[in-house]
Amino acid sequence: MTRLRVLHLVDDTTAGGVMRVLDHITTAPELAKDADHRLRSISRDRWLPERMQADVIVSNLAISWRALPMLMALRLLHPKTKLIHVEHSYTEQFVAVNVTHKKRFATLLRCAYALFDKVVAVSHGQADWLKKSGAVKPHTLSVIQSCVDLSRFRKLSPPIAPLRVIGAIGRLDEQKGFDLLIEAFRKTANPNIALHVYGEGVEEAKLRRLAKDDPRIEFKGFASDPVAAMAAVDIVAMPSRWEAYGLVAIEALAAKRPLLVSSIDGLQDHVQKGAKAVKPGSGGERWQQAIEQITAIGSADSTFQAQSTTHPEDVYAAAWSDMLRSL
Template structure:
């Protein structure tokens, strides 16, 4: 099979979670079948390009202002197989941020109609897309994101002896949606000789979070996390108290590092937990504090083992899922070329004349 050409359209190609997830296409299992190119676009303000690509994969967030771009992209690239990866929208997003559900869903249905397939990044997200009837069942599939963290898989498993405070780690962008404010308030309710909080990251809420944690000797801000191995090596358990989370890359990284997780009961997070930790109602500091207070009674060492085991096959399952998608895209492209060839061929009448 000839190598396919894929164009990944992003609004921002600076290093981030979405760009990190594209590293899976550099794996030999996929690179031999598809040639990838990242293209930065402004889908709200420019005309959709005509691309020399067999597959076009969009990674930006659909909005009313991007609808003309998406449908022009379809019209100007009729022979390409179009895929959208939904990194942003979830049930919790709709509940928290949408005033008119009817209008919001109309925008999404109109956007997704431009694509041959829509990829959800978690089963929780896919369930919402399906129940809300935003994507036809036959066009919807689930492929969680993946970025290589081989150094995390080589780390020793978390092991808490009980002779020191349990270190609760959390990291990410300091934004209200991450729920770090609730986490700080929850840890403030705990015995500082038994629990400590290590927060990594930066963002618009940094000053507010530091003020909230002021005068607490058991809370430390580690700054931007550039070395995940070092940061996670200091954690006994990792908390993901997000108010919304389509997937939760932090949960995946923590499990690779052999760290138990405590995750909010929203969107794609619960399906990542299993025996690797616990899910908690993180909507209030009281409920989160009550769950954290039970950590010394939990089998954290067994949870650490389960965390590492739960992601043992994660990379290969993602690779296989993308291989299957590329297989469907290749068949689509061959069918399009066949139709074009037949349309261009001369038509012979029964008398042998060409017209």
């Protein structure tokens, strides 16, 4: 059988979830069994169309009206090459929070996705929205939940009771909802619990103002070693306003940390794997209650009894192999 040449295109190589997933794709032995995966960075500002040597081209590019001519050129230059788009960004809640002209945005997605043989949703929550919105034809849609190497996280010991340190890990950005978490945490009365915020970003000054003089809240800066950050916390909280999937969630579950997630978008995928969903609500009362309830639990062990022993990395590799074979 001829090995497929798979070229992954990316237009944002800054450190983050997309690049971590692509690093996993291009280095994981399981993914290399059936195909040669390569990565190519292209500029959002200027890309001169050229014929690329590949059997399959995978777009990890940001969809926009500005990028649409480039995507059309990509299709025209590769009429016989299978094209796949992985949607890392857009979700139902992203549209609700960020998009003013929703019909115009829906038209953009339909036009862009129609250029591809396959569109990959990174979560079932995102896929349900894509189907419901009519942005993509159901027969062209696949779901492959994002993944990275979790082996080091699995080696961590579960937290020891009492569960006291809550970790908020990620970019300090409006999307992540850490402001909601800080406001809810400040309303709790237990002096023995702590909130550790890992990350950097444009919201840092705002978040520090919200934390005020609460000595239980600490800002730890950028986590250069995410495993070490995970080892230092007992609980992980993800109060995102929108989230296509959430790599921190699979890392927390692999590390046997109790996980609190907003019940939105792709974060809902993690509930069946052991996460506890927190419904969005005004005033942060639900997050306050969730924090108080989970820090009152004596042990994390019961949270993970129903989890599958199948490693997400194996599921991820198999899903990619199945999709590539189906092209």
